[in-house]
Amino acid sequence: MRLAVVPGDGIGPEVVNEALKVLSEVAPQIEPTQYDLGAARWHSTGELLPESVLTELREHDAILLGAVGDPSVPSGILERGLLLRLRFELDHHVNLRPARLYPGVRGPLSAQPEVDLVVVREGTEGPYAGTGGLLRKDTPQEIATEVSVNTAFGVERVVRDAFARASNRPRRHLTLVHKTNVLTHAGSLWSRVVEEVSLEHPEVAVDYQHVDSTTIHLVTDPSRYDVIVTDNLFGDILTDLAAAVTGGIGLAASGNLDVSRANPSMFEPVHGSAPDIAGKGIADPTAAVLSVALLLDHLGEPELARRVEAAVAFDLATRDHQNPGGTSAVGDRLAALVSS
Amino acid sequence: MRLAVVPGDGIGPEVVNEALKVLSEVAPQIEPTQYDLGAARWHSTGELLPESVLTELREHDAILLGAVGDPSVPSGILERGLLLRLRFELDHHVNLRPARLYPGVRGPLSAQPEVDLVVVREGTEGPYAGTGGLLRKDTPQEIATEVSVNTAFGVERVVRDAFARASNRPRRHLTLVHKTNVLTHAGSLWSRVVEEVSLEHPEVAVDYQHVDSTTIHLVTDPSRYDVIVTDNLFGDILTDLAAAVTGGIGLAASGNLDVSRANPSMFEPVHGSAPDIAGKGIADPTAAVLSVALLLDHLGEPELARRVEAAVAFDLATRDHQNPGGTSAVGDRLAALVSS
Ligand SMILES: CC(C)[C@H](C(=O)O)[C@@H](O)C(=O)O
């Protein structure tokens, strides 16, 4: 098994280091190879994702990514040129983002609800397609457009994946989140596809909710959600909120999956490069470690994945949350737990 | 002063009734005229917003709207054909949505932070432009698009309004919320306009934040926000979340403003028609009453507006939140308070 590792920028290398520590304990057969991509490479060579690197990445079984982004690089360059390019080139159509409130973790809500949901976010189209433009730039008549592109092909495959996941979970509940009352064209396609696929899954209870109202329920009654399926942009927004509700993006893992397995899937913490705390050794590596659990699941090692999750659950239940220890201390604890 | 009243659907007429009770106490000179628009009219006549009604509405100084929407009407019909049509035809480019945590109100957050922010949401373009479409509908090759249209004209006028508001508030702080790292075209226009207008307002401190990360901070540290300026869709999402954080959409007011005053502005609670509780006399009319305060502000009656807000603040500080009383009981209390 070959794992490509892209530590990236800011705290990326720090948290990836700990994730690999845990991985090498639990699955020493996986061989990591590091790839140097991100702000530093762009500054020194102008390269974001050279074709040769992309070709090499494709030859791996999976990718582990730390974080991408730096204030020294204009907004959008690394995001569109590296992170989103990877997601699009490698056809990561299922962006899987679980949110769970672990025992011992106090979220920001005064009710400490039981939260165990997963957002299945479309990852290769929607408003992320990048097909907008600027007309008459820098004139009073300037127009900027962004085109959300939604295809039956793209929507159907992610909706199918979401139903399959819902079907395998105890509650068997799926919520489509969109804004069908305003984005009537895309909304119509998403609704019809969900309706069609639901016929093949009579065991899954289906719900619809507008994205605005979903943000309300995520803070007043998050327990109601089991599987949420939604588009690329709504998924981006809702998963940050769901992460906040379950203790913060320091704990939120994600998988960018090509469920057809034609390309390697990519696993990354939901948090960014956090330049303000980079280099201080204080970033929480838990999200990166939980991303390793998703990776193990994807590689067909569910028992190892559960072991990593159990280690995290134990550590979160017992750690001193005021004083969790530094990045490597947390990594050491988790590595010890998985091998015990 | 002539006020057009569109009670609308569901709880709309119930809450509007109470809002008018309060209004007639505080500003008896304002003459309300009711207009019957919404689900019932559509069902019986097929009409959404006849030209003749639109023409009459234009002849008023302001509009008070209850809520629009009913499960018996396919999603999008009333929203696009009536509510959004009003906002677009009457050029309501500033959608003003304050969010304040009133003393006595317990929001869902365990920290009870001080929240006093206002979202200045663009109201006439962006992803709400309605300029998408369906191609090859009902085939495996179907494509649905939604085009976000952002013009220098449209962005500049709302950004100017937001800066003016920030300048008049004690904290003088403005946050642009967008997703510039992904929606690079629209993001570039919004960023440049904010930068340009900020030169005219050196007294206002300016910040930028991505929309996903804003949802996090709205639940972990909402006190940081003063004025948020953002596009139509992000504004829709963030104002529901901000309302939830400050006690729910039962308390959230909004103004759809044509700040050029060429057309009447429209005031409405952020909540919808809530068909599940319609007709029961239990809907909280507070959001509708607070919308009346925004209306009075807009009509140049800030003292009356403050009186309405003070009545609401007093009632919220003293009411039994488990048992606030029914719709008309709350309205009676507020009407008595403003006239005392
Ligand atoms: C960095 C950015 C491009 C990215 C996204 O918008 O998808 C991030 O917010 C995420 O959620 O992984």
Ligand SMILES: CC(C)[C@H](C(=O)O)[C@@H](O)C(=O)O
């Ligand atoms: C009903 C709907 C069209 C509307 C919107 O999206 O603007 C509502 O959610 C709001 O926020 O006023």
